[in-house]
Amino acid sequence: xxxxxxxxxxxxxxxxxxxxxxxxxxxxxxxxxxxxxxxxxxxxxxxxxxxxxxxxxxxxxxxxxxxxxxxxxxxxxxxxxxxxxxxxxxxxxxxxxxxxxxxxxxxxxxxxxxxxxxxxxxxxxxxxxxxxxxxxxxxxxxxxxxxxxxxxxxxxxxxxxxxxxxxxxxxxxxxxxxxxxxx
Numbered sequence: 001x002x003x004x005x006x007x008x009x010x011x012x013x014x015x016x017x018x019x020x021x022x023x024x025x026x027x028x029x030x031x032x033x034x035x036x037x038x039x040x041x042x043x044x045x046x047x048x049x050x051x052x053x054x055x056x057x058x059x060x061x062x063x064x065x066x067x068x069x070x071x072x073x074x075x076x077x078x079x080x081x082x083x084x085x086x087x088x089x090x091x092x093x094x095x096x097x098x099x100x101x102x103x104x105x106x107x108x109x110x111x112x113x114x115x116x117x118x119x120x121x122x123x124x125x126x127x128x129x130x131x132x133x134x135x136x137x138x139x140x141x142x143x144x145x146x147x148x149x150x151x152x153x154x155x156x157x158x159x160x161x162x163x164x165x166x167x168x169x170x171x172x173x174x175x176x177x178x179x180x181x182x183x
Contacts, residue, residue, distance in 0.1 A: 005028045005132065005133040005135075005159065008132060008133075008159050008171070009023075009026060009135070009159060009173065011171075012093045012095060012159075012171060012172075012173045013093065013173070015068070015075045015077075015093060015095060016066050016068075016075075016077045016093065018142060020140065020141040020142045020145075021140030021141055021142065022139075022140050022142045022143055023137050023138070023139065023140045023143065024138045024139065024140040024151065025137070025138040026135045026136070026137045026138070026157075027135065027136045027137075028133045028134070028135060029134050029135070029136045030134070031043045031131070031134050034134050034156060035156075035181045035182070036181065036182040037055065037179050037181075037182055038156035038176060038179070038181075040055070041055055041156075041176050041179075042134055042156060042157065042158045042174070042176065043131065043134060043158075044129075044131070045128070045129040045130070045131060046129065047116075047117025047118075047120065047121065047129070048080070048090060048092070048117060048172075048174050049080070049115040049116065049117030049118050049121075050117060050121070052080055052089050052090055052176075055089075056082055056089055058082050058083050059083040060080040060081060060082060060083060060089060060090075060115055061080070061081050061082075061083050061084070061115070062078055062079070062080060062081075062112065062113070062114065062115040062116070063078060063079045063080075063081060064076050064077070064078050064112040065077045065078060065079060067112070069110075072097060072098055072099055073095055073096060073097055073098060074095075074096045074098055074106075074109065074110060075093070075094065075095045075096070076093075076094050076112070077091075077092070077093050078091070078092045078093075078094065079091055079092075079146065080092070080115060088146060088147060088177050089176070089177050090174060090175065090176055090177060091143060091146050091147070091157075091174075091175045091177075092172060092173060092174045092175065093172070093173040094116060094170060094171070094172055095170070095171040095172075096109060096169060096170050097167075097168065097169050097170070100164050100165070100167040100168070100169035101125075101164060101169055102123070102125075104123065105119060105120065105123045105125060108122075108123070116170070120162070120164070125164050125165065126164070126165050126166075127162055127163060127164050127165075128162070128163040128166075129160055129161070129162050129163075130160060130161045130162075130163065131158060131159075131160050132158070132159035132160050132161060133158065133159045134156065134157075134158050135156065135157045135158065135159065135175075136154060136156055137154065137155045137156065137157055137175060138151070138153075138154060139151065139153060139155055143155065143175065147177050147178055149178050153178050154178075155175055155176060155177070155178050156175070156176055157173060157174055157175030157176065158172075158173075158174050159171075159172065159173055160172045160174065
């Protein structure tokens with residue numbers, strides 16, 4: 001994996017250190033080689049909230065697993081779930097640079113009730129999503145527990161940065177729950 005990709009992945013994972021590994025191995029893969037349905041879910045410049053809702057044919061809820069508020073950053077580890085269920089569709093780690101986000105948007109994000117993408121859309125925040133890398137991931141014990149999968153399973157995720165009003169406001173690790181590959 002490229003040095004920048006590895007350092008960004010490590011940087012996000014170290015926000016929430018744990019005794020159990022999140023990822024046992026990650027490989028940066030070319031977007032063109034990402035298998036479906038993961039390619040449709042990850043290789044785009046749209047919010048994952050909207051993409052997951054479209055793929056799963058329902059709205060999604062956010063569950064904040066852990067969070068920390070630092071001087072200029074708000075970080076959280078989250079799950080997106082099919083609305084009204086315990087079905088996990090995505091795991092994520094988010095680092096928000098608060099100085100680039102308006103107070104009303106910040107307040108709604110900090111409340112942790114609405115998925116990040118939906119908050120930005122609802123507030124008409126001018127945003128651009130920069131896809132950093134597609135990752136082929138062997139889940140560690142944490143992801144195995146979250147996704148109820150085994151160590152032999154493979155999941156796919158992405159690193160991305162969301163620019164709000166042309167400023168790099170949000171760094172993301174987004175990992176899709178395991179799905180059957182399309183042939």
